[in-house]
Amino acid sequence: MTKEQKDNLFLLVKSLTKSEKRQFKLYVGRLDVNQNSKFLNLFNFLDKSKVYDEAAILKRGIVKKQQLANVKAHLYRQILISLKLNPSHQNIRSQIREQLDFASILYHKGLYKQSLKILDKSKDVAIQNEEKNLAYEIVELEKIIESQYITRSISSRADELTIQSKELSSLNEFASRLSNLSLQLYGIVLKSGYVKNEIESKEIKDYFKDRLPKINIQVLGFREKLWLYNAYLWYSFLLQDFKNCYRYALKWVNLFYENPQMITVNPVFFLKGNNYLLEALFFIGNKEKFQDHLLKFQDVTSGKKFPSNENVQALTFLYFNLNSINLYFIDGSFQDGVNIIPKIEDELNTFKDRLDDNHVMIFYYKFANMHFGYGNNKECIYYLDKIISNKSFLIREDLQCFARVLNLVAHYEAGLDYNIEALLKSTYKFLIKTNDLYEVQKEMIKFLRGLQDIYPQDMKKAFEKLRDTLRKYEDHPYERRAFLYLDIISWLDSKIQNIPIGEVIRQKYHKNN
Template sequence: MAELQKDFLFVLIKSLTTSEKRQFKLYVNRLGINVDAKFLLLFSELDKMKEYDEHIIIEKKISTKQQLSNLKAHLYKQILVSLRMNPSHQNYRIQLREQLDFANILYQKGLYKQALKILDKTKQSALELDEKSIASEIIDLEKVIESQFITRSIKGRADELIQQSTEISKQNHYATELSNLSLRLYSEMLMHGYVKNDADREKVLELFNDQIQKIKLEKLNFTEKLWYFKAHVWKNQLLQDYKYTLKYAYQWVDLFHKKPEMILSHPVWYIKGNTYLLKILFLYGNIDILEEHFENFNAMVNSQNFAQNENLQALIFLTHYNTLMNIHFVKGEFFTGTKLIPEIEMKMEKLRERIDEHHFMILYLKMAAMFFGSKMFGKSIEYSMKVVECKGNVQEDLLFHTRILILMAKYESGNDEDYDEFINSTLKFARKMKKPEAFHFESIQFFKNINNLVLSRQQESFKAFDKVLEEFSKNEYYRRSLLYIDIHGWVKSKIKNVDVIEIIKQKVRYKRKK
């Protein structure tokens, strides 16, 4: 994967469908370019390659090493132009910009009234779709035309443009403030993870309140409300306040359901909103509500009206299969869950260039947990090691909890050949973490001790660790740590001498009664 990502042109060509390749060749021929034009020869050669190899291109004299960079840049641009013309990639945003381009061309030809007619129609569409950035560009061009030329197009035109410009400027200001806040909170979550103490909490609240107090919800349009709800979701996720994360995730999704046409305009944010909603419902463990929303999500994204492209397919894939596995986890249906794995891996391979490493590792961890619940401990360790050995940028918490799962699997399987060595490497890893917690070291110490005890004494160790986990569960800052891998449920199953599936089913019955 890393090798392919080094050459963007090669990755782009490999992402093309058969119809997109055919259209590119038709587009090139329409230009009247000779069929043996160098960039077309380069396209054909790269299309045939399984892995990018610059030496082959030079050996076949398609290009010299000195010219290759420019030739690749030219080919890259021509492919993008061809894709832009493809109906499957046409969306309302591209269409609005295309109309704006047409108006610019008419303006430059001196056909001012024709330009203004296109601009007025396009502006109305942009405002209806809440595309204020494009609407603002349209108004700027209208101002240029009206101020340079006496068109006498509409009486009171200047006042109208000033009013529209002022209103859009206010809305754009709100959108900028809220999007900046959302991005800061999201960055905070990626860089530092969830709050670990009161000082972290105060830092997040200060950052949030400083911006949000300036915003009045009732003055916001669709896009600003969307950013408003996003900011609240990410803030409450950082604070591990799941009640309010759920509240604002609901409002995020409901915003689209109240204005369904916006689902077509902003399909990515519709999917993302559902991703957070389904994720928080999983953490709550209420299977009935989770399955209901999952069914609604699938119905919408698989409907004929829903936009389709490679980016959306990747996002839908992640939301669908993460949620499907979560449902099997909540129900304790591990054997059923393992049957999904070949199907998931096949789709992962197809989407390898469109999904980042971290999301892949989350899927592998869930697969490993499925194998663990199915008592296939060797497979659980095998899939866990895919995460541990990953060279990409993966969150520390994910890596640590994968190591805990490996220790659980090693204990269950009796495979203790490198048990002590793995304990030591996990301890070194924990010490290097940015913000190691007491939970990390207590967990490592438990697994270190348990392997040195005779069977009759192990039960006492499980009971003692259960009390430690009970104390951690009362602390709001450790709540998240206990959700990655259900180590607490596993410990309780050992104490009660029952299968961990029984512990999970008891939780499900409890949630359903509520």
């Protein structure tokens, strides 16, 4: 089973659609010599196999052991070439690159005029579609050709190309600096989540300020604005400034609606922008706007004009379903939320190979929280165990920490307190190890550890005391992050009032809205 997950060729073969397999065989079959080739026989064998089994390949006599690596590499390359020729994989970037290749061939044949004509048209297409890196490549080739294809207009042409090259280079450098900044901030989010203290907050603010280039919004195109909003969004997320998250995510999404052709060119960024917009609205707790944007997102992504490939399908599933779950958390509709879990989990198994471990574990954490809210504590523990037992370094530390805290509470609620002491010790040890032990968690562990010494008639007072202690942290700039992962206050209110958590959250939601 391990090899099934790790063998790249097997995963590529299994990702092919029926039409892609048919095209591959037609592509290979164009040469008679390929009809009974080793790489085609290997393809047919892998296509029929359920798991990757190297021993079975050798036993079948398809290829000798010494040849296997080379045959696999050749097959992998042939599949990629075949996919490249498939119209469904030919986006605007591949079309521009193809024209650039044609122009290069004509140049090397000395057909300068024909080459320049193709380059000029391709450059216009590249600039219109915000492919400025490709546009810069085209201008650089134009400069080389113009230096050999002498015309009377060479002086003005040289000035024109020089100015264009400088402008494109400047914008590309600006976009590169912003994309680097955005990626670094995203990496920090994945590694450790939101800032935890004043020192980290200052570090992030200084880091952002030092690396943010000077901005003249008037000269920025679509791509530069996109990276600018992206960088500000991650900066705001790290600082838990969710109103600014909403502000920049909305700018990001509106940028696409103002330039609808860019949705087709950059569908992944359109999907990501909508996801962050919905996340920000979830944290703000605005259900009305959340529903409106979720429905609009669904309408656009299910439309015939929206691009469809394996990557886009996986991301659409990921973002739509994560946010569909979040909808039920806003007002505590856990009963309705629990009902959608089986369908999402079935689809999740289909997309698992195309999603990273971190996102799969986020689904499990949300499933666990939903079951906890509805009172299905054993189901909650089942999903939390999938996170806690996962040793992948890709899993966010903050997610692992709060999964362990919720696990403690769920064990208490389920009456599984026979090993609570061992769980308390292991959780405490893990939080110290990851430097993620803060006042909210300390108070929770202290409370759970002392439960056995509290008389039943004093239990309500104990819950009230803990709630009052934790409430002072709700608006604390760094401690409040705990409540984003686990609504401890609502759980305590439910214990005090002896009503379901969902009812407590609904009451709070209606009071605030």
